[in-house]
Amino acid sequence: MPEYTIIYFNVRGRCEAARILLADQGLEWKEEIVTFDTWLQGDLKAKAVFGQLPGFKDGDLTLYQSNAILRHLARKHGKFFVVQFFFLFPTSSLWLFFLFFYFFVVVRTPGFNLIIFVFLGLYGKEPNDQSCIDMMNDGVEDLRIKYLQLIYKNYEEGKDDYIKNLSADLKHFESFLSQNNNGKGFLVGNEVWFGQ
Template identity: 50%
Template sequence: MPPYTITYFPVRGRCEAMRMLLADQDQSWKEEVVTMETWPPLKPSCLFRQLPKFQDGDLTLYQSNAILRHLGRSFGLYGKDQKEAALVDMVNDGVEDLRCKYATLIYTNYISFADYNLLDLLRIHQVLNPSCLDAFPLLSAYVARLSARPKIKAFLASPEHVNRPINGNGKQ
């Protein structure tokens, strides 16, 4: 039986870093997958009422960064001394700052002016080379999603847009 158990939802989320660490250290683990049906009765028993839950033998941990630090200490991945450990903590805190910004982007339903600028540029690329985004499914989906917004869709179909060249070389 594997010495580690990860209890989490069927997504990468907060557990993929620990999975990669364990895999790279040639460790096996068991996954206990939590579904939307099994989560409500499990939630009250979880510390902080959240996942991931990580078991290392008789040690149960919550909080993904605490789990990563535990694994880092266990496998000698936390620096050779206190000074290096402090630097590792600093870098991980920077990563956490980025993760929080990412979470804001994916869980907030808003659109910024930068989205319009990027949409315009990507659509221009598609005019010049219609298959240019084929190898980039997320960008293709982004263009499709924004282009399908009712008011943007109407604008893109309007004669004002359709008949206006991209630039002075006449490309439409």
């Protein structure tokens, strides 16, 4: 049985990036399809934080806001590597817990060793990468909003301006990409991240 549940309308929309991330990581999920009639009744809307979908269930945790869902999955399903160091003193009487760069955790083990779990993957390797990932993801969100305004408000009148301005909007991403490995790879870092 899948550990995740997506609660959303029968459309791609704001939840499609989470679906793509789940599929990319080989994870299973189930869908609770919300009809517009059910949504308009208001009960589900009243339960949803901010009164919006998508919703996402991970065990007892229920999240709303598509970017919060993406970041949750990125943190949860990054790759862990274990590095072991040996010390000259026993650690059995010493507790060493600290958080380093958000995802480097040092823990005490019995005996003479210390294990470091290093989080790598879907949300960057260090705080600067994570901040740049957030910035790029928010830039993608701005593009998505412009696209939705075009589609749902004034498609016929606005499509020429949208197409004309799209090149300038994408230049921001191209410029940022050119600063990372001369534009050969990813917007941030050297691995895929949740926004891609």
